Amino acid sequence: MDTLPLVSVVIPNYNYSKTLPKCLDSLMNQSYKSIEIIFVDDGSTDNSVEIASAYPCRIIQTKNNGVSAARNTGVANALGEIVFFLDSDVALFPDAIENTVLEFQKDPSLGSVCGIYAKEALFNDSLVEEYRTLQGYYWRISSEGYVTAGFFSLGAVKKSVFNELGGFYENLNNSEDIEFGHRLNLNYKLLLTRKVMGNHDDEHELRQLARKMHERARQRVPFYFHRKKFTKGFETPLRGIGMLFVGMSNVLLPFSFFSPLFLLLFLGCLLLFIVSDFGQYTFVLKEKGFFFTLFFIGTHWIITSVCFWGFVRGFLEFFTSRKFRLKYKYGE
Structure with missing residues (x-):
């Protein structure tokens, strides 16, 4: 590599002492050495700051203002040409930052390079x-290329582009990635690539995951209304149709216990839901076998149902709440 631009790794953190050592160890083992680490602790009550103090990073402490504000604070203190956002529950592959810099050097039109979570969890705590x-791995791998939604738990932005766009909207702590990605795409390109990868510690409780996905779906509604288009990437038309079949199956399910006709209709909707993303299930079957695939289908139906009702709630709120309706319009 002819030049070695400084990469500022910004790590927002709130009570992730479990995963933080693996996250920071992965940075110590990067093949690319021209980095600075900016650790923004957003009011943790565990020993995260103590852990970070054992590593060569600059520590900034804030008062639980949310991930978007923590990332913005990190960038304001960054010296690098490239800012690499890394959540504290992700451990990078050793070549991740080097590959990121190479992608920026190959294509000057890129404003952002985002990575993909590996198919192995950082800590595999449950079947969920x-x-x-x-x-998550399959949806991102199948969307690899130029996209409009960012993944800034594991993604980089040119600092000049970030400052030009004014950073993340700090009121958005569940959909800030897609919003920032769409603004970026107005003048730049955003690359999603498997060359930048890390292991992620995802939710391991169904209730916790369902709550997160419901809220994320709810917040998509005003975003779509104001941007007037869906994100380019994993939100495919077929997956949208699949969600509609899940919604129909939710309505049919109570009646299916009393009527063979409704049971048949419910099973038909379930089958069409599976067909709408068939590649995902064949991938899981090859990876984990038949019985886990059955568990996967059932869990995915539950999570997709939760997302469907999140959208329904979002639509109702959009038409009844001016504050919610303007959530993305002004970034306030």
């Missing part, structure tokens, strides 16, 4: 986490 890890 195994489901979530494989599902």
Whole structure:
């Protein structure tokens, strides 16, 4: 590599002492050495700051203002040409930052390079986490290329581009990635690539995952209305149709216990839901076998149902709450 631009790794953190050592160890083992580490602890009550103090990083402490504000604070203190955002529950592959810099050097039109979570969890604590890890991996791998949604738990932005765009909207702590990605795409390209990869510690409890996905779906509604288009990448038309079949199956399920006709209709909707993303299930079957695939299908139906009702709630709120309706319009 002819030049070695400084890469500022910004790590927002809130009570991730479990995963933090692996996250920071992965930075110590990067093949690319021209980095600085900016650790923004957002009011943790565990020993995260103590752990970070054992590593060569600059520590900034804030008062639980959310991930978007923590990332913005990190960039404001960054010296590098490239800012690499890394959540504290992700451990990078050794070549991740080097490959990121190479992608920027190959294509000057890139404003951002985002990575993909590996198909192996950082800590595999449950079958639910195994489901979530494989599902996230497949959706991102199948979307590899130029996209509009960012993944800034594991992604880089040119600092000049970040400053030009004004950073993340700090009121968005569940959909800030897609919003920032769409603004970036107005003048730059965003690359999603498997060359930048890390292991992620995902949710391992179904209730916790369902709550997160419901809220994420709810917040998508005003975003779509104001941007007037879906994100380019893993949100495919077929997957959208699949969600509609899940919604129909939710309505049919109570009646299916009393009527063979409704049971048949429910099973038909379930089959169409599976067909709408068939590649995902064949991937899981090859990776984990038949019985886990059955578990995967059932769990994915539950999570997709939760997302469907999140969208329904979002639509109702969009038409009844001016504050929610303007959430993405002004970034306030």
